[in-house]
Amino acid sequence: MGHHEAPKAARTLRHRALLRAGLTVTAAGAALAGAGSAAQAAPVADAPVVGHNAMANDLAAGAQGAAGAVGYAVAPAKSLRLDPLANTGVDPLDNGVGAKVADFRPVSTTMATSPVASGGALKDLPVTGQAAGLLPG
Structure with a gap:
């Protein structure tokens, strides 16, 4: 008897066995x-020392991350064309x-406007360029 001729009950039993x-x-x-993934998990951080505030660690890490991010955020703004x-x-x-x-030397405003008019950035300006150098990034 061929597979197509097998009674439905036998096919159902085989189907359930294969499914299981x-x-x-x-x-x-x-x-x-x-x-396997549990065996390769990252090591657990050391517990805080008695008398040491764990929140201080979290705040310090957060402040360090924010300071690093400010440098990446400010750097493009310093070199952006004004x-x-x-x-x-x-x-x-x-x-x-x-x-x-x-007989005095001529005085002109082009000295002050030329860095901006020539396509300069914040860091290229005479006075604010020095101040922009103090910013991170």
């Missing part, structure tokens, strides 16, 4: 995988006023 075997193999594999219209024909900051009185 598959579930057993799956459960055993999951148990072995769980045991005038997006710099070196274009429509730049409103590309102007200056000058004056010359008698």
Whole structure:
């Protein structure tokens, strides 16, 4: 008698047996995988010393992480171009006023506006560039 001719009860029993075997193999594999990952787990941190505040450790670690993150956040801002219209024909900051009185040297505002008008960043400005050097990043 062929497989297609087997009574339904026999096919159902075989199907259940295969299903149980598959579930057993799956459960055993999951148990072995769980045991393997538990064996490779990271070591547990030392318990705080008696009289030492564990929250102080957490706050110190948080402050250190925040200080490191500030450097990465501020660094692009220091090198960001301040005038997006710099070196274009429509730049409103590309102007200056000058004056010359008698034999004195001429005085002009282009000295102050040229770093911005030429497409400079915060770190390229005369006075604020030095202050920006104090920022992390």
